[in-house]
Amino acid sequence: MSRRRRSRKVPEEFHVDERWAVSYMDMITVLFCLFVVLYAMSTVDKNRFEKLRNSLATGFGTTISQKVDTASGTVVPPSMASKDKEGFADLDLAVKDVRKFSALAEQMNKRLAVEGLQKDVQFHIDQRGLTVRLVGSQTFFSPDSTVLTPRAYRIMHAITPVIVGTRLQVSVEGHAANLITSYPSVWELSAERATKVARYMVEQGGLPGARVGATGYGSSRPASRGTTPADYRQNRRVDIVVLSDQPESVRALIPDALKAQAGRT
Template identity: 50%
Template sequence: MSLRRQRKGGHAGGHEGPDERWMASYMDMVTVLMCLFIVLYAMSTVDKDKFEKLRLALATGFGTTHSKTVDTATGVVVAPQNVGKNGVDLTAFNEAQQEVDKLQQLEKHISANLRRAGLRSAVDFTIDSRGLTVKLVGSSTFFDGNSANLRDTARRVLNAIGPVIRGLPNTVSVEGHADQRGSPAPFPTDWELSSARATTVLRYLVEQRGLSPSHIVASAYGSAHPLPTTSHGIDHALNRRVDIVVLSTQSEDVRKLIPAILAGAKAQDLPITAIQQ
């Protein structure tokens, strides 16, 4: 008698042997493992020098190991062929160029306000490493003789300047000056006279034009900083002045490049410097 079981209906059925479909999946897995081992073998040849540099760099970067072989310099990377050649730190130069543009736009804005008020000729401008200086020139225009009381023209000038500088993040320095003739009466000396003029301008800008007290300061220079002598001699009226200086917010490394940029210098014309943070 046959041991093979008969299907219903008298036909033979069932599987003649064990199910071998699992072999396909197994072979796929073995193939993948073989590829993995080939890749690992290909990667097993390591440049020891490069690996050591990478190890030290990673260790130093995570603050676990200090290594003398890791370059920790800051600033602009200079190609070996350019070492020793002229050029300036490009980051500092670009920031200085942007600062010059901002100061020049500020000057144009103030000039436009003064021109509309018919007062443009009463004010001089200077841009340097400190920032933008607005010069209120001449006691006959802004102050009575040996006086710190603002005249009407001075108020009109400050009314044109105030709205432009009111919202700036820059510190505004109000600096009083006096001429060198040494006759400041009723003030004891030129120091008191120049200080009173600077304080008067500061108070007007704060109290009447809304400048923040935390962004404005007053200084007195007496007659210690006279303007250069002209071909016609000393102009005492020009030294009876108050300067309103919108101070630059940039670092010293950036500000010291401003005069060169104003003179038309390019980055390659300046000596190489590196800004250390």
């Protein structure tokens, strides 16, 4: 009986130290990708470079932050910023409103300066809009009278065209000192003076009647609470208020917009 040869299966050799090849292949693959990207960006493109930089930084666990240039634009305090960005939009509109009213005041002041009348008018911007304050009753009216003086007509002639061009609503508000006069009452005196100014703006200045209203406040809203002749002159006044057409949420931010504007100047 012939002896059968038994075929014996020789096991494959296994070396533990060959596992480095897997990591080596991964590294080669990553290098290949890197070179492909670098080749694709051989023409410098700032936007693509920034995207690549941010992507690589994120991949290595680094958060990219960018600096904000506060030299221009509007800086919104944290209390005004909301998730839906309404705070940013409202303050931006308030800043635009302030710039618009500042430009109007400058236009009027230039026209008054030509006539040498700029000292008779004061300008003030607040939540309501731009207040053009006609100071001193004797500059605009005779004592205890509602008749406009020739100087008053010159002032009104200078400022009315600028106001007409705004297409905004206008409130003419009369004020009086808390003194006994020959007029029946300070309420009637202040109201009639405001009416005379409004009538001039409509009838002589071309301001549409639907855009203007006249109100008399008597002595209830004094500009000065003193008792000197200078204080009384400040309280005998007519205010022409060019009203803001922005919603209340925007108008409430006008004081902050004024501070931001003052900080830049």
